[in-house]
Amino acid sequence: MKTTDTASTGLDKTPGSPGGADTVPVKTAAPLARKESKREGGVLNVFSHGVLIIWAIMVVMPLLWAVMTSFKTDRSIFTAPWSLPDKLHFENWSRAWTDAHMSDYFLNTILVVGGSLVGTLLFGSMAAYVLARFEFPGNRFIYFLFIGGMSFPIILALVPLFYVMQNMALLNSLHGLIVVYIAYSLPFTVFFLTAFFRTLPSSVAEAACIDGASHTRTFFQVMLPMARPGLISVGIFNFLGQWNQYLLPTVLNTEQEQKVLSQGLVQLAVSQGYKGDWSGLFAGLVMAMLPVLAAYIIFQRQVVAGLTAGAVK
Amino acid sequence: MQHGKNRFIVGFLAAPLALYALFVIWPFIQSIYYSFTDWTGLSPEFGMVGFDNYSRMLDDEIFWKSLQHSLTLAVVLPLVTVGLALFFAFMLNVGGRRRRGAAIAGVRGSSFYKIVYFFPQVLSIVIVALLFQFAYNPNSGAINSALKVVGLGSIQPDWLGDPDLALICVMAVLVWSTVGFFVVLFSAGMASIPRDFYEAALLDGANRFTTFFKITLPLLWDTVQSGWIYMGILALGAESFAVVQIMTVGPNGGGPDYSTIVMPLYVYQKAFRDGQAAYATTIGVALLLVTLAFAALVMKVGRRERLEF
Numbered sequence: 376m377k378t379t380d381t382a383s384t385g386l387d388k389t390p391g392s393p394g395g396a397d398t399v400p401v402k403t404a405a406p407l408a409r410k411e412s413k414r415e416g417g418v419l420n421v422f423s424h425g426v427l428i429i430w431a432i433m434v435v436m437p438l439l440w441a442v443m444t445s446f447k448t449d450r451s452i453f454t455a456p457w458s459l460p461d462k463l464h465f466e467n468w469s470r471a472w473t474d475a476h477m478s479d480y481f482l483n484t485i486l487v488v489g490g491s492l493v494g495t496l497l498f499g500s501m502a503a504y505v506l507a508r509f510e511f512p513g514n515r516f517i518y519f520l521f522i523g524g525m526s527f528p529i530i531l532a533l534v535p536l537f538y539v540m541q542n543m544a545l546l547n548s549l550h551g552l553i554v555v556y557i558a559y560s561l562p563f564t565v566f567f568l569t570a571f572f573r574t575l576p577s578s579v580a581e582a583a584c585i586d587g588a589s590h591t592r593t594f595f596q597v598m599l600p601m602a603r604p605g606l607i608s609v610g611i612f613n614f615l616g617q618w619n620q621y622l623l624p625t626v627l628n629t630e631q632e633q634k635v636l637s638q639g640l641v642q643l644a645v646s647q648g649y650k651g652d653w654s655g656l657f658a659g660l661v662m663a664m665l666p667v668l669a670a671y672i673i674f675q676r677q678v679v680a681g682l683t684a685g686a687v688k
Numbered sequence: 689m690q691h692g693k694n695r696f697i698v699g700f701l702a703a704p705l706a707l708y709a710l711f712v713i714w715p716f717i718q719s720i721y722y723s724f725t726d727w728t729g730l731s732p733e734f735g736m737v738g739f740d741n742y743s744r745m746l747d748d749e750i751f752w753k754s755l756q757h758s759l760t761l762a763v764v765l766p767l768v769t770v771g772l773a774l775f776f777a778f779m780l781n782v783g784g785r786r787r788r789g790a791a792i793a794g795v796r797g798s799s800f801y802k803i804v805y806f807f808p809q810v811l812s813i814v815i816v817a818l819l820f821q822f823a824y825n826p827n828s829g830a831i832n833s834a835l836k837v838v839g840l841g842s843i844q845p846d847w848l849g850d851p852d853l854a855l856i857c858v859m860a861v862l863v864w865s866t867v868g869f870f871v872v873l874f875s876a877g878m879a880s881i882p883r884d885f886y887e888a889a890l891l892d893g894a895n896r897f898t899t900f901f902k903i904t905l906p907l908l909w910d911t912v913q914s915g916w917i918y919m920g921i922l923a924l925g926a927e928s929f930a931v932v933q934i935m936t937v938g939p940n941g942g943g944p945d946y947s948t949i950v951m952p953l954y955v956y957q958k959a960f961r962d963g964q965a966a967y968a969t970t971i972g973v974a975l976l977l978v979t980l981a982f983a984a985l986v987m988k989v990g991r992r993e994r995l996e997f
Binding site: 420422423424426427430431433434435437438440441444452453454455456457498499501502504505506509511517520521524526527528529530531532533534535536537538539554555557558559561562565589590591594615618619621622626636637640641644653656657660663664667668670671675678679682683 | 692693694696697699700701703704705707708710711712713714715716718719722729775776779780783795796801802803804805806807808809810811812813814815818819820821822823827828829830833834837864867868869872873876921924925926929930934952955956959960965968969972973975976979980983
């Protein structure tokens with residue numbers, strides 16, 4: 376066996392040979408198989424690193440390219456797309472921030488997402504708490520009514536919704552956008568938090584009740600603090616979804632002053648196309664990318680846990 | 689415990705339920721009703737027309753195009769995305785050089801890979817779409833310039849402007865932005881599979897290829913299936929709308945000669961560009977049926993005995 380194996384590397388110790396690093400307690404044909412799979416392990420390791428690095432480059436490249444381009448002049452964007460900027464043209468950034476109204480879009484987005492996030496978590500946890508912990512006629516029906524909303528395409532409801540909003544004078548306003556964001560975030564939020572409230576022990580709530588706390592007080596002072604991990608998960612999920620929302624504002628919010636970030640970027644792309652200010656557009660894109668990138672790097676673990684716990688349940 | 693219980697339940701449910709009913713449920717019901725009318729969306733008057741919109745839809749060439757593209761997306765995207773993600777996740781978790789005493793090992797730096805891969809998922813789809821629109825630019829975009837640099841200057845496709853390529857370009861962007869999410873998801877699933885299973889299989893002489901199909905995939909099946917449905921719904925819904933509307937040319941997107949039109953975008957165009965609200969809701973109902981049918985089909989095809997471990 377050993378003589379036929381001269382080509383193998385030092386790492387590939389013959390199994391079962393005296394002094395072999397890992398002696399395998401297997402008889403007959405097994406050593407051969409084990410050795411085969413072991414050598415394959417080495418090759419596979421190189422192969423898997425190669426493949427993984429290629430994909431990592433494919434992910435990072437477009438983003439680095441965008442950052443690089445945001446510091447270049449319009450001329451060099453077109454003549455030499457892959458070259459480094461001759462110097463860092465920070466004026467692209469200031470132009471995008473003020474002239475292209477990126478500052479306004481940021482402010483609008485922060486207001487809308489802030490308002491709807493608070494509303495979503497409050498209303499979502501209230502409904503979920505009642506549905507999870509109280510028996511009453513219609514409980515199941517309301518629960519399924521809520522979670523059914525997860526599988527409906529939003530676009531279908533948008534046409535009538537536009538006119539509902541119009542009749543209520545909520546069109547083209549930030550508070551109108553807030554209530555709609557809340558309403559469309561409720562299905563998933565209720566679904567997730569109902570499951571979460573079911574897992575919390577009931578003894579604490581009962582103790583609070585015996586001490587004379589009302590249901591409302593029990594909820595706000597006992598149950599809600601206990602549900603914090605669940606609220607954080609579902610909060611991250613909703614934050615990203617609402618921050619990146621495009622379809623709802625595109626239809627319901629067409630007033631220039633009220634535009635949110637995603638709309639603003641698209642508009643920037645269209646209008647800068649005419650003006651030819653591509654570097655300004657790239658500055659805007661990178662600017663919009665940075666807060667999410669920063670949040671992701673800082674809260675990486677929570678973001679991943681929040682999103683993956685969220686999506687597939 | 690009983691004191692004030694009913695008042696509490698009503699009080700807590702009232703606001704969320706009212707919001708949800710008014711802005712979600714009611715529009716959905718209305719849209720099905722409107723699909724049987726000739727409402728333009730511009731005036732409050734309209735009349736019932738029965739199934740006219742539906743028969744018109746069946747004769748509408750662009751509707752069939754949008755349906756075909758949406759179905760392509762719903763089949764191809766999950767296939768490619770979930771497939772690639774399973775491949776990468778397996779590499780991350782099992783592809784490493786084996787250390788002593790361990791039957792399987794993840795590659796070095798697997799957590800770093802996961803952080804990088806996941807990033808496009810948190811990025812707004814609008815940013816992603818705009819970024820790739822420039823990368824695909826035929827004259828000075830990053831992709832064609834890169835082709836020139838490596839000496840393939842003769843190959844300069846018109847990417848998004850080419851009716852045969854445009855839909856593929858759109859799909860590539862959606863795959864790019866979602867693979868990382870599934871890699872992380874499947875990695876978590878793979879990490880929870882007991883190591884003894886792999887040890888036993890390797891002792892029996894199984895190679896990694898076999899272990900993947902005989903151990904990893906069956907034990908991960910539930911996650912894969914829900915990932916499949918999730919991706920399919922994404923492909924049929926808002927994500928594809930945003931990517932197609934922003935990236936492809938035409939007055940409101942939809943590609944050259946409607947080569948990338950998808951159902952949600954067609955609904956949008958009919959309702960908000962052409963002033964045909966009733967007809968738009970009809971296409972929306974078709975989209976709803978396709979989505980539900982897709983989910984039901986995946987559940988049925990994917991059903992198999994649940995494995996406990």
